[in-house]
Amino acid sequence: DxxxxxxxxxxxxxxxxxxxxxxxxxxxxxxxxxxxxxxxxxxxxxxxxxxxxxxxxxxxxxxxxxxxxxxxxxxxxxxxxxxxxxxxxxxxxxxxxxxxxxxxxxxxxxxxxxxxxxxxxxxxxxxxxxxxxxxxxxxxxxxxxxxxxxxxxxxxxxxxxxxxxxxxxxxxxxxxxxxxxxxxxxxxxxxxxxxxxxxxxxxxxxxxxxxxxxxxxxxxxxxxxxxxxxxxxxxxxxxxxxxxxxxxxxxxxxxxxxxxxxxxxxxxxxxxxxxxxxxxxxxxxxxxxxxxxxxxxxxxxxxxxxxxxxxxxxxxxxxxxxxxxxxxxxxxxxxxxxxxxxEAIYAAGQSDFRKEDWGYYTKSKTSGKTYMVVFNTPVTNMLKVNIPKNQKIASQKLLGSKQVLPLEHIEGRMHYIRLPGGVRQQPAVIELQLISDDQKKELDV
Ligand code: H79
Incomplete structure (x- = not known):
């Protein structure tokens, strides 16, 4: 019509x-x-x-x-x-x-x-x-x-x-x-x-x-x-x-x-x-x-x-x-x-994660990696992450230092990633590598 x-x-x-x-x-x-x-x-x-x-x-x-x-x-x-x-x-x-x-x-x-x-x-x-x-x-x-x-x-x-x-x-x-x-x-x-x-x-x-x-x-x-x-x-x-x-x-x-x-x-x-x-x-x-x-x-x-x-x-x-x-x-x-x-910006776009208050998720179209661009760091330095269905976090690294950050499972799909404390001059970016639940099981074997 x-x-x-x-x-x-x-x-x-x-x-x-x-x-x-x-x-x-x-x-x-x-x-x-x-x-x-x-x-x-x-x-x-x-x-x-x-x-x-x-x-x-x-x-x-x-x-x-x-x-x-x-x-x-x-x-x-x-x-x-x-x-x-x-x-x-x-x-x-x-x-x-x-x-x-x-x-x-x-x-x-x-x-x-x-x-x-x-x-x-x-x-x-x-x-x-x-x-x-x-x-x-x-x-x-x-x-x-x-x-x-x-x-x-x-x-x-x-x-x-x-x-x-x-x-x-x-x-x-x-x-x-x-x-x-x-x-x-x-x-x-x-x-x-x-x-x-x-x-x-x-x-x-x-x-x-x-x-x-x-x-x-x-x-x-x-x-x-x-x-x-x-x-x-x-x-x-x-x-x-x-x-x-x-x-x-x-x-x-x-x-x-x-x-x-x-x-x-x-x-x-x-x-x-x-x-x-x-x-x-x-x-x-x-x-x-x-x-x-x-x-x-x-x-x-x-x-x-x-x-x-x-x-x-x-x-x-x-x-x-x-x-x-x-x-x-x-x-x-x-x-x-x-x-x-x-890498969180070029050839990147929308991710399938639910938006959280600390900032923005992007996803690389080339590597498939997900990025957390963090602007509002909580006083606890703990960043809430709700992982989409059937996925698991394989690694969580701070860009720049490549430091692996502590990851804590809370319940269901909810996790916390802990940022190092201290004063930050610029927004931090965390690179997430995700794998499907099935892959994770295989890796565990
Ligand atoms: O080049 C920059 C601006 O000069 C130009 N676009 C950017 C990239 C721009 N200026 N204003 N606008 C675009 C929007 C237009 C506003 C308008 Fe009007 C409202 C045009 C007509 C009504 C304001 C009121 C300007 C003239 C009357």
Whole structure:
């Protein structure tokens, strides 16, 4: 009894090909927001502007013409993509998403379809090419962020009210298609596109075009991964079509939020993108509100992986191309943890254990091992573990030290594993090897 749709989902369930399997196993990614907004860094004429730094052009306090003139100041002499890629690699990043064009329309690549690119800035060099090369060299897959909404292009419309709006927006669609073709042609190792700025009425009324565009891009670059933010169906539904089926390759609504339960993602592949402070993606010199620590970020990472999702942490480099101290420190701390505990994150997903209060279970798809990522250590240091039916724990080791931890059977399937006492700087991870009850009996003989 489904509604017939020409431009709804074209697939039921998740993709089953190897490119998507590869995406699913990343675990940890990096997001980078960089553009003209990094130059004012949340301030205008010396005054802080509320809201996200990358949205400053839309603030009442900012004259858009004056904002666009920032292009004459874009000269990031400290831009060092090799160092950026090394930092990402050392953090344990498997993929990166980089803003080629944010809502302001400024292109970090030499687009021949725009007069508002790095070629009109004093820098005059492609930012994207050396970025892709440096990251790929470190074995990190590159995804390109692209905002459909473009405040600089006069043909952009929020809503199509008149015939002339539609005529302008048709030109805009052609421009969008051209820019995307250009990106995939210039950077052929691109693994996927991360779309944004697709929530306006004009785009929701362009379901057929969004469908054709997605299919065209995938034909151009087979295997390309595109999340659910690009598409609308012909009825204006986004993410899920009128029949409740996901359009695109993964659920892409998890921006600065994590599903409470795995049921919320409806079995689809998904990714969470997260900021370090509250809602700041581009560089903001004034980080107000709560700023997350590395352990909080690692908890979010483990939480996402335990629910089968990838976790992506955002960085907002300064206008000169350097990273702020806070981000450099976080990347190091996360990297130190990942170097020891990465096997609980990469190619890992949901486990069949019942969740406990101390943290999250993940399970490796390659080794079949189960991991306990521990955040809330009880005063007793005793961690409750309920083993699924027909399974037994064959070994329980602390990652890093390989120390075997005491295991005590309580009753039924309930056990306690005792963590060593003492102050912990970072979350502990315990590796569990499980065997079936039958195997255990054989071993006992
Ligand atoms: O690039 C980062 C953000 O700048 C961008 N997505 C991340 C990855 C983003 N910003 N806001 N949003 C996404 C959500 C959109 C919020 C909106 Fe609105 C609510 C758009 C329209 C209504 C707030 C109110 C912004 C404009 C009016």
């Amino acid at each position: 489904s509604i017939p749709l020409r431009h709804g989902a074209h697939r039921i369930g998740n993709r089953t090909d190897s490119d998507m399997a590869h995406w699913r196993d990343y675990g940890l990614g990096q997001f980078i927001h960089w553009g003209l907004y990094a130059i004012p860094g949340g301030f205008w004429h010396g005054q802080p502007v509320n809201g996200a730094a990358e949205w400053i052009r839309s603030s009442k306090k900012v004259d858009p013409k004056e904002y666009d003139a920032l292009i004459s100041q874009f000269n990031p002499v400290k831009y060092d993509p090799v160092a950026w890629a090394l930092m990402a690699k050392n953090m344990g990043t498997k993929y990166v998403t980089f803003t080629t064009k944010h809502h302001d329309g400024f292109c970090l690549w030499p687009s021949k379809y725009s007069d508002f690119t790095i070629m009109q800035s004093p820098w005059k060099k492609d930012i994207i090419k050396p970025f892709v090369e440096a990251y790929n060299k470190q074995g990190i897959d590159v995804y390109l962020y692209f905002s459909i909404m473009d405040w600089h292009n006069p043909d952009w419309r929020y809503e199509l009210k008149t015939k002339s709006d539609s005529v302008a927006f048709d030109r805009f669609k052609e421009f969008t298609k051209n820019q995307l073709t250009e990106l995939l042609t210039l950077y052929p190792t691109t693994k996927g596109l991360w779309f944004d700025g697709t929530w306006d009425k004009s785009w929701k009324a362009s379901g057929a075009f969004s469908d054709e565009l997605e299919q065209y891009l995938k034909k151009l670059r087979p295997g390309l991964v595109i999340g659910s933010r690009l598409r609308a169906d012909e009825k204006g539904n986004r993410h899920l079509d009128a029949n409740g089926r996901l359009m695109g390759d993964y659920h892409q609504v998890w921006e600065r939020k994590i599903p409470e339960t795995i049921a919320e993602v409806k079995g689809y592949d998904w990714e969470c993108v997260m900021t370090v402070p509250e809602n700041q993606w581009g560089y903001n010199a004034r980080w107000s509100g709560h700023v997350k620590s590395s352990s909080e970020i690692i908890e979010m990472l483990a939480n996402c992986v335990s629910k089968g999702g990838n976790f992506v942490l955002n960085f907002g480099p300064k206008g000169d191309g350097s990273f702020r101290e806070e981000e450099i420190r976080l990347a190091k701390e996360i990297g130190n943890w990942m170097a020891v505990n990465g």
